[in-house]
Amino acid sequence: MKSTTHLLPGASSLLFAAILLLVGCATAYGPSSEKAATVPLYDRLGGVYAIATVVDDFIERLLVNDTLNANPAIKAARDRVPKSGLKYQVTAFMCQATGGPCTYTGRSMKQSHAHLNIGEKEWQAMASEFKKSLDKFNVPQREQDELFALVGSVKGDIVAAAKN
Numbered sequence: 578m579k580s581t582t583h584l585l586p587g588a589s590s591l592l593f594a595a596i597l598l599l600v601g602c603a604t605a606y607g608p609s610s611e612k613a614a615t616v617p618l619y620d621r622l623g624g625v626y627a628i629a630t631v632v633d634d635f636i637e638r639l640l641v642n643d644t645l646n647a648n649p650a651i652k653a654a655r656d657r658v659p660k661s662g663l664k665y666q667v668t669a670f671m672c673q674a675t676g677g678p679c680t681y682t683g684r685s686m687k688q689s690h691a692h693l694n695i696g697e698k699e700w701q702a703m704a705s706e707f708k709k710s711l712d713k714f715n716v717p718q719r720e721q722d723e724l725f726a727l728v729g730s731v732k733g734d735i736v737a738a739a740k741n
């Protein structure tokens with residue numbers, strides 16, 4: 578006997594609407610690559626509290642880093658500048674640079690680092706501590722890559738040309 582499946586009247590259009598809805602949802606909540614294109618890095622990192630938490634950990638690591646403290650200019654600035662102020666300024670800088678609603682009011686990267694005689698050795702030491710902080714707070718690889726690109730973009734202003 579020949580069997581035929583009949584949809585209830587209107588059921589096929591309902592099914593079509595459901596498929597459209599599913600496709601729509603899959604696009605809106607799709608892979609992080611699509612989200613990354615539209616959501617600012619600031620929001621993907623979790624906002625200013627999350628950024629401040631990473632910066633806090635990062636600055637604490639820098640303060641006890643032997644390579645950085647072996648540089649007398651860096652050591653002298655560290656002893657002079659209150660770490661809470663430095664954490665505030667770096668947080669505001671990162672907040673603004675990642676597309677957040679903060680306004681950085683500190684000096685330029687050139688002005689604030691020119692006297693520190695920072696070379697490639699110190700830069701690499703800083704980058705390695707930065708990576709440790711990002712890993713500690715489970716910052717995803719894509720966001721880490723974007724943060725390193727951002728930090729790398731100011732390298733020319735921070736690293737003393739004469740030392741390289």
Ligand code: HEM
Binds near residue numbers: 658666683728
């Ligand atoms: C090896 C790398 C670095 C070292 C050793 C270093 C060290 C320091 C020190 C000692 C100060 C205080 C200077 C002073 O007031 O006399 C400072 C200020 C600052 N740094 Fe860095 N820094 C490094 C890289 C960076 C990077 C990559 C950023 C941003 C992406 C950054 C952002 C800042 C900001 C926003 C301030 C505050 C400037 C102000 O108070 O006007 N630094 N840094």
